[in-house]
Amino acid sequence: MNQHYDIxxxxxxxxxxxxxxxxxxxxxxxLVFEKDExxxxxxxxxxxxxxxxxxxxxxxxxxxxxxxxxxxxMTKLAEELDIPFKxxxxxxxxxxxxxxEGIEELYNRGIAxxxxxxxxxxxxxxxQMEPNISDDVVCALYAPTAGIICPFRLNIALAECANQxxxxxxxxxxxxxxxxxxNGFLIETPEGELYSNAVINAAGCHADEIHNQVSANKLHITxxxxxxxxxxxxxxxxxxxxxxxxxTSMGKGILVTPTVNGNTLIGPTAIDTDNKDxxxxxxxxxxxxxxxxxxxxxxxxxxxxITGFSGLRAHEDGGEFILEEVKxxxxxxxxxxxxxxxLTACPAIGEYMAKLVADKLSLSKKxxxxxxxxxxxxxxxxxxxxxxxxxxxxxxxxxxxxxCETITEGEILDAIxxxxxxxxxxxxxxxxxxxxxxxxxxxxxxxVMEIIGRETGISFEEITKxxxxxxxxxxxxxxxx
Numbered sequence: 001m002n003q004h005y006d007i008x009x010x011x012x013x014x015x016x017x018x019x020x021x022x023x024x025x026x027x028x029x030x031l032v033f034e035k036d037e038x039x040x041x042x043x044x045x046x047x048x049x050x051x052x053x054x055x056x057x058x059x060x061x062x063x064x065x066x067x068x069x070x071x072x073x074m075t076k077l078a079e080e081l082d083i084p085f086k087x088x089x090x091x092x093x094x095x096x097x098x099x100x101e102g103i104e105e106l107y108n109r110g111i112a113x114x115x116x117x118x119x120x121x122x123x124x125x126x127x128q129m130e131p132n133i134s135d136d137v138v139c140a141l142y143a144p145t146a147g148i149i150c151p152f153r154l155n156i157a158l159a160e161c162a163n164q165x166x167x168x169x170x171x172x173x174x175x176x177x178x179x180x181x182x183n184g185f186l187i188e189t190p191e192g193e194l195y196s197n198a199v200i201n202a203a204g205c206h207a208d209e210i211h212n213q214v215s216a217n218k219l220h221i222t223x224x225x226x227x228x229x230x231x232x233x234x235x236x237x238x239x240x241x242x243x244x245x246x247x248t249s250m251g252k253g254i255l256v257t258p259t260v261n262g263n264t265l266i267g268p269t270a271i272d273t274d275n276k277d278x279x280x281x282x283x284x285x286x287x288x289x290x291x292x293x294x295x296x297x298x299x300x301x302x303x304x305x306i307t308g309f310s311g312l313r314a315h316e317d318g319g320e321f322i323l324e325e326v327k328x329x330x331x332x333x334x335x336x337x338x339x340x341x342x343l344t345a346c347p348a349i350g351e352y353m354a355k356l357v358a359d360k361l362s363l364s365k366k367x368x369x370x371x372x373x374x375x376x377x378x379x380x381x382x383x384x385x386x387x388x389x390x391x392x393x394x395x396x397x398x399x400x401x402x403x404c405e406t407i408t409e410g411e412i413l414d415a416i417x418x419x420x421x422x423x424x425x426x427x428x429x430x431x432x433x434x435x436x437x438x439x440x441x442x443x444x445x446x447x448v449m450e451i452i453g454r455e456t457g458i459s460f461e462e463i464t465k466x467x468x469x470x471x472x473x474x475x476x477x478x479x480x481x
Contacts, residue, residue, distance in 0.1 A: 002152035005029045007357060008187055010175050010210055012036075013044040014151065015338050016202035017158035018350030024165035025354070031196075032159075033189070035206075036176035037467025038427045039420065040155035042204045044343070045430070046228070046279070046311020048268065049151045049259060052341040053090060053143035055110025055118065056247055064113045065310060066345035071145055073347040081157035083150055084260040090146035090242035091126060093296045094270040095136040102246050103141050110143065118143050134296050146242055148260050151343055152430035153375065156420070158346070161373045163419050164367075170179065172467065175203075178213050180329055185214075194247055197437040198357055200333045205276040205314045207336035214329040219322070219336060223276045223312045226268025227285030230436050232304040233262040245296050252340060254292025256300070261433065266293045266300070268311070279310040306438050312338035321345070323352055325360065333357055346417040376414045376432055380406050401451070402444040404437020412448060416455045423456060425449065426466040445472070 007023060009016050012034035036042065051074050051366050057064035062311045078085035094103045103120060110118050119142045126133055126140045133140075150267035163169060177188040178199060179272050187194045198389055201210045208219040231238075237260070245253035257265050269288045273279070293300055316322060316337025326332045335353055337343075357363075379387045379397045390410075391398035397410035415422045422428045425435065428448055435441030435448065448473065 001088070004195040005031045005428065006196070006361060006363075007031075008033065008185070008194065009200045009202055011042070011202035011204055011207075012039040012169060012171075013042050013202065013204055013336050014040070014155045014158065014343060014346045015349050016200070017162060018346040019200055019202060019335065020162035020167045020350075021158045021165075022350040022354030023357060024167045025163045025365055025369045026358050027366055028361070028363050032162070032169045033173050033175050033187075035465070037171050037424060038138060038422070038430075039159040039169075040152055040430060041466065043314060043338070044151060044155045044425055046226070046309055046447045047313075047343055048228075048257065048265065048340070049148055050242055050255070050257060050341075050343070051085070051087075051149055051397060052344045053110065053118070054115045054341070054344075055092075055106050055141065055143060055145040056252065057109075058240050059109060059112035062323055063341065066321060066348040067349070068114050068324075069348035070341070070345040073351070074147070074149070074344070077347050078149065080371045081154070081373045083153040083157050085147055085149045085258055085370055086428060087145060087147040088241055088258065089120070089142060089144040090244060091130065091133075092141040092143075092246060093126070093133065093143075093246045094140060094246060095134055095295060097138050099246060100138060103139055103369075106141050106246075107133050110141075114145060116145060121470050130241060130243065130426045131268075132239055132297055132299055133243070134147050137296075148242065148258060149343070150260050154343070154346070155283045157375070158350075160419050161371065164373070165369055168421060175210065177334070178210060180214055180332070184331065187198065198331045198333065198361060200353065200357065202335040202338075204338070205312055207314060207334065208316075208329045211326065211334055211336060214310070214332050216328055217326075217333075220317050221281075221337065222315045223273050224315045224339065225271045225273050225279045225285070225310055225312055227271075227281055227289055227308065227310045228265060228267030229265070229286060229289050229305050229308050231264040231301060232306045235264045236262040238264055238301065239297065242361060243293070243296055254289055254295075256293050256297045261436075266290075273312070276312070276472055279312045281308050281310045284400045285310065285380050293325055297344070299422040307440050313342075314358060315339050315373065321349070322357075323349060325356060331360065347365045354465070376411050376418070379408055401447050402432075402434035402437065404439050404443075406435045407432050407434040407444070409451065410453050411444070413455065416452060423452070423458065424464045424466050424470075425452075425472070428452065457465065
């Protein structure tokens with residue numbers, strides 16, 4: 001491997017893929033490196049799935065600007081990428097009269113940031129909107145432009161769109177070293193060396209390590225762990241808006257929110273850690289989730305919890321997004337410190353970073369760029385006549401593999417066969433929801449593995465949950481004869 005690219009992007013999370021999609025509008029040879037086996041394997045895979053309105057960030061900050069712009073872009077982007085997105089509005093709940101000023105401060109900050117249509121609601125107005133809100137509610141900040149989205153589909157669709165517009169992706173390939181050389185950069189990986197005119201560092205929790213290889217002005221990122229609990233879809237309708245507590249210096253606190261698929265999500269905690277790659281779920285973390293959520297929402301049906309999970313956010317010491325060309329390393333661009341509201345901001349980050357790089361390299365726009373992507377066909381979301389015709393032509397769409405989520409063999413085949421297709425159980429799950437239901441894959445996992453093996457040629461023993469060493473099977477109990 002000894003090739004030359006115009007641009008190399010390090011990291012295939014939501015920011016890296018948003019940048020890749022925007023840059024795919026230009027005539028350039030572009031490669032995205034990802035150390036894991038798929039897109040959406042780091043910070044982007046475990047978050048609150050919230051599109052924030054934009055009242056929280058400090059006015060004038062990049063966080064504020066990218067949040068507002070990202071929120072504005074999200075409706076059109078979701079339509080182009082064929083992903084679910086709902087503007088259901090958010091409530092920041094005050095449960096202590098002494099803290100009412102904090103709600104007014106958030107409102108004023110939102111006005112300064114340009115957040116539209118906000119209101120401060122009385123106790124009675126909040127309870128009318130959300131009957132399960134805490135009895136201690138004093139008032140709440142209502143922001144109707146906040147919404148919910150599927151973060152997996154957003155990340156995957158951004159990558160698919162970039163790929164269909166000629167951006168290359170290379171998985172299971174960590175970047176081990178970046179060195180500035182004359183007219184560009186030498187990129188070292190376990191598979192060999194490459195050269196690039198420009199590098200974009202979107203490496204999440206590892207962005208400081210990459211940056212510090214080329215710059216004397218050092219960055220420091222702290223991985224911040226967040227624990228979550230997910231409730232079954234039988235709880236759909238328990239709440240109708242995103243419910244936030246008043247924020248603290250550690251984040252936006254324990255929220256309770258519907259998801260686009262009808263579940264209820266609770267979390268996250270905010271626990272600083274030294275591990276940049278693993279975020280083990282703990283009983284202590286889950287206890288904090290339960291106690292924190294109960295402060296703002298009563299009668300949570302916790303017996304309907306179907307799973308817990310945790311993820312990491314990349315907290316830079318300054319608490320700000322870093323989106324810039326590195327001053328002492330021309331041609332090297334940082335997209336670092338992307339924590340909340342990073343998911344909301346990603347289309348704006350893509351737009352902003354792509355312009356910086358395109359201007360630097362004097363790139364010209366393509367004439368035939370394609371903005372449109374299509375999600376996996378979901379037969380049970382089609383009108384009955386269309387579904388019947390689909391199954392008649394393609395019987396695999398009539399064979400249900402995942403009973404909890406009613407996911408068919410046809411959907412799983414699509415997830416594997418499409419551009420940048422799934423190669424693991426989690427890859428299939430993030431594209432189709434097979435395994436995300438009440439039994440958490442207890443019934444469907446062996447059948448999904450059979451389909452992956454049949455389609456890809458990967459042996460049963462080599463199929464993984466999420467790449468690396470996460471093999472499902474240790475060996476056979478008896479030899480085949």
